[in-house]
Amino acid sequence: MPEALTYVLDIDGNPLMPTRRCGKIRRLLKAKKAKVVKRTPFTIQLLYEPDTHVVQQITLGVDAGSKHIGLSACTDAKELYAEDAKLRTDVSNKLTARREARRTRRNRKTRYRKPRFNHRVHSKHKGWLAPSVEQKITCHLNVIRKVTKILPVSKIVIETASFDTQKLKAQLAGQKLPEGKDYQNGEMKDWLNVRDYVLSRDGYTCQCCKGKSKDNKLQVHHIHQRKDGGSNRQ
Template sequence: MSEGANREVHPAVFVLDARGHPLDPCHPARARRLLAAGRAVVVRHTPFVIRLKDRDAATSTVEGVQVGIDPGSKHTGLAVFTGHDGSRTGRYAIRLDHRGAAIRDRLTARSRYRRRRRGANLRYRSPRFLNRTKPQGWLAPSLRHRVDTTMSWVARLTRWAPVTAVHVERVSFDTHALSAGRPLEGVEYQQGTLAGYEVREYLLTKWGRACAYCGKQDVPLNIDHIHPRSRGGSDRISNLTLACIGCNQAKNATPVEEFLKDKPVLLAKILRQAKAPLWDAAAVNATRWALWRALEATGLPVHTASGGRTKWNRSRTGAAKSHTLDALHVGELESVTAWPSTLLVVTAAGRGTYARTIPDRYGFPRLVRPRSKRHHGFQTGDLVRANVPAGKKAGIHLGRVLVRSSGSFDITTRHGRVTGINHRHVRHLQRADGYGYKTRKEADRHD
């Protein structure tokens, strides 16, 4: 790597022309000068987007940007970068936090309510049998949510920046090939695809990135045969685990039953976990394939890669482990010159609920919500700025608003919640769009 590589830079500002067409992102300092000179106006607060008054995309030179996507079970990383000849420069980073677990819990609760109503002495409803077939490509709502929210943000980025290509991880690792029983012998076992990163990434995910015998984390981990090869153990992925250097040397060729004879609970756990498939990885892989098909439908050039290659790229550039840095390192690349020092954390919060009642623990309604969500022109979740001239709450409060029909609002700022703000002192910055936003520092670089 050349001197000055992997330096951290400020996140870029998205720029639109006078007609709303995307231009190349610019440095924040340049955006401030354009706003101060009156040549630009603010279009969006978060992410920050400006529109030039005196510029047209047809007469401007637009080089374009690319988007990297690292799909995950709970978080998805998105990176906007520019690059030439295999070198990439990160311009903006987004970590999208999914709410698949909340959707799953809501569906489970709905199923229990329905089961209870069917068993109770209520009005008769004729059974339905003709609407149970799932269409081809169907995904559970908690999985479909990951695809939809990711595609929603890809569409937003294409509106704010001239996206020319998308790079996405289509698989973390080939679970079918790893579990097919093919022996990992010779060079493939010692180094493997991309120096063993496919196999190691699978084992790191399955065993929680910790030693299976002592539970140590953040230490070098070796691949260990649960049943030693010298005693008839196979090279299947189901017979492999992770062990720290100390446990690996202490176990050596000792049968696992003898090595853990004083720890029967741990022995049973390891044997059970070794045979259990990696269900979460299979679900994520199914989601990634659906995401890839949706990206292909946009008409943008889509380049695919595996998680093993992403990890190999990070090991060469010295980047730390994070979803956004993984998104920056997806696919084929030679070097990464810089990445944003901060990232935007986008949390899928939903847009409320259709239910007008909240049930208690027995299923009886205990609260009735108003029909309208908007009061005095505001809705819960809007990003607002309140300027209170006098009183105990005097000052400027910036954050998310919680509305009431009485006109007395609460505002959640980064310092805490401020209650009892009159709606006359509140002004809109950005309307609620189903997401919560906050910024955080990017992961520290490791040597």
């Protein structure tokens, strides 16, 4: 976040342009012409109507992600706000623990109760989202609202992109970019399954000990689990 930058709200709570004039902010607070409404980031609200105030065009850029959200608000000349918001990644595990606790309780108290399929959420509410997905969407909206409360944002740009990994690998290797049926001729073509491909790719050598264990039987598994950001290639 920009250093020594104070965010300002007018008497009605609407955001104005931030300022770096710490001396003026100190005098306004001392004269009871402004009050502190938030300390992180430091935000004050004016208790009088200023004679003139100019609002510039501010663009808020949002880099949406599954674990982090990148935020940057800037004018044509300088950056006014920057943040790297971290999202929760424990929602799925907490739901699993809750489901197990409820299941054991039902087995103890209502052991012979028939399944009630009409009580399922997806059957009662159309357009229902998984709680982990809904939580991520809510967090994105909340961080955007937080910025718009302290800055007069005039435009919001959200970066959403899907990456073609096969095309990226071909571009880095200086090969022809795949088109159409080329996607069916990938590096796993003619292999029976992923296990055989991975073993051949790694030279039938353990990638953790690099063959020091001399184990004749190799187990195929993720070095970096998918829940920790790994992929099927690792």
